[in-house]
Amino acid sequence: MNIQEMHIAVNQGVDKIHSFQADLILPEEIDIELNKNIHRFISQRFNSKGNKYGVGFEESQKRIDDLRTLLTEVDLLPLYKEQILSNIFVDTVAFPIDYYHLIRVSARTNVYKCRRILTSTEEIDGFQYIAVPSTALYNAANGFATTVNIASDDTYLELGTSILTAVDEVPDFENLDAVITYLTDPVNLVPGIEVYWQQYNQVFAANNFIIIANPNTFESLADTAGVLNANTIIHTVLGDTTSLAYVAASPSDYKRVIDPSSNYTLADMTPGVYAAKFSQHDDIYKMLGDPFNKTSHKAPLYTITDNKLELYSNDIFIIDNVKMLYIRKPATVSLSLQVNCDLPDNVHQEIVDMTVATILGNISDPRYQIGSVERLQSE
Numbered sequence: 001m002n003i004q005e006m007h008i009a010v011n012q013g014v015d016k017i018h019s020f021q022a023d024l025i026l027p028e029e030i031d032i033e034l035n036k037n038i039h040r041f042i043s044q045r046f047n048s049k050g051n052k053y054g055v056g057f058e059e060s061q062k063r064i065d066d067l068r069t070l071l072t073e074v075d076l077l078p079l080y081k082e083q084i085l086s087n088i089f090v091d092t093v094a095f096p097i098d099y100y101h102l103i104r105v106s107a108r109t110n111v112y113k114c115r116r117i118l119t120s121t122e123e124i125d126g127f128q129y130i131a132v133p134s135t136a137l138y139n140a141a142n143g144f145a146t147t148v149n150i151a152s153d154d155t156y157l158e159l160g161t162s163i164l165t166a167v168d169e170v171p172d173f174e175n176l177d178a179v180i181t182y183l184t185d186p187v188n189l190v191p192g193i194e195v196y197w198q199q200y201n202q203v204f205a206a207n208n209f210i211i212i213a214n215p216n217t218f219e220s221l222a223d224t225a226g227v228l229n230a231n232t233i234i235h236t237v238l239g240d241t242t243s244l245a246y247v248a249a250s251p252s253d254y255k256r257v258i259d260p261s262s263n264y265t266l267a268d269m270t271p272g273v274y275a276a277k278f279s280q281h282d283d284i285y286k287m288l289g290d291p292f293n294k295t296s297h298k299a300p301l302y303t304i305t306d307n308k309l310e311l312y313s314n315d316i317f318i319i320d321n322v323k324m325l326y327i328r329k330p331a332t333v334s335l336s337l338q339v340n341c342d343l344p345d346n347v348h349q350e351i352v353d354m355t356v357a358t359i360l361g362n363i364s365d366p367r368y369q370i371g372s373v374e375r376l377q378s379e
Contacts, residue, residue: 001348003333003340006034009349013356025359027335028174037354038330038341042067046101046327066347067327072098076322078107078311080121080254087315088288088295089119089256092308097196098328099307105276107311108321109297110269116315117269118259126250129212131205136236136243138179144170147237150193150211163193163211163234171337181332181339183209199307203250256318266320273323276302276311288312 001009010030045063078091111117137145150163164170165188173179182188183195194212198205211234232247258266277299279287284303287293295301297317303310313319331342341348 101327103325142239
């Protein structure tokens with residue numbers, strides 16, 4: 001179903017032909033309930049405690065099929081964090097911006113004839129970004145900004161180029177969530193521009209849109225000559241307010257590498273990809289000291305801290321790649337923005353049935369009890 005068809009199905013389910021209860025429900029309210037039940041559906045399928053069968057994700061073919069469109073695998077570069085013991089090193093990788101549930105983690109480890117290796121750290125290239133407060137782009141009184149231009153500096157605003165592909169066709173947004181959905185969709189942005197909400201890699205900016213730009217985007221600006229520099233800005237006009245946000249450089253990041261003084265390089269080492277083993281924070285030091293459970297190149301340990309994985313290696317191996325399989329966040333459906341449900345087609349009716357049951361429960365309709373029983377039977 002597309003989003004219009006889901007709305008029609010919800011209205012029909014609530015209305016049951018003659019009750020006309022659905023006439024009292026706004027489309028925005030249906031969107032809210034659909035999105036709640038999409039997340040509830042994912043939790044039921046992923047978590048064995050979230051359904052009556054006690055079956056979690058990948059424990060049955062149906063549950064794999066139900067979430068298959070959200071399965072995502074990425075390769076991530078581990079960044080060096082610290083050395084915590086004489087021979088234990090910690091690398092980190094940030095969860096992707098669309099991360100929702102973790103399935104598994106594997107790491108590519110490298111060993112050199114099972115000998116101790118000498119390592120050091122090497123700075124890696126960062127990136128530049130512009131953090132734009134949400135209040136510079138949207139508020140309830142004025143809606144969305146009338147101007148969202150990327151320009152060379154505040155004295156050459158006339159050279160600014162909109163970051164949006166359809167400046168004259170920007171919809172009327174219901175709320176900030178709708179703005180986030182619109183701006184983070186590459187379809188709505190000019191080539192070379194990426195927009196993220198609050199987080200990109202290791203950068204976190206609460207209540208800000210983080211704009212990443214390819215320097216080639218600025219070739220049309222005479223005074224930048226295609227170079228992204230500290231004078232590049234995002235210029236917005238919202239109501240009577242003009243805002244300027246300047247480019248900033250990302251923090252310096254480092255990776256663990258074979259020390260240049262060694263008589264071998266990474267290319268001389270033996271690589272292998274192995275499943276990483278999760279540890280609770282309370283247990284990590286105990287496991288690191290346990291000869292049977294310590295981190296190793298065939299079973300590197302990791303913990304989860306906030307929005308990052310922390311991987312533990314020692315002086316026998318080095319990690320140069322992390323592969324993460326996860327369930328990404330589902331699309332936030334919206335009738336006004338024409339955002340469809342991105343779960344597989346075969347579960348759309350289940351989402352609709354759950355939504356109808358929730359709405360009937362909210363209006364204290366006795367059919368809610370019947371709907372709940374039928375939904376459990378179909379699960």
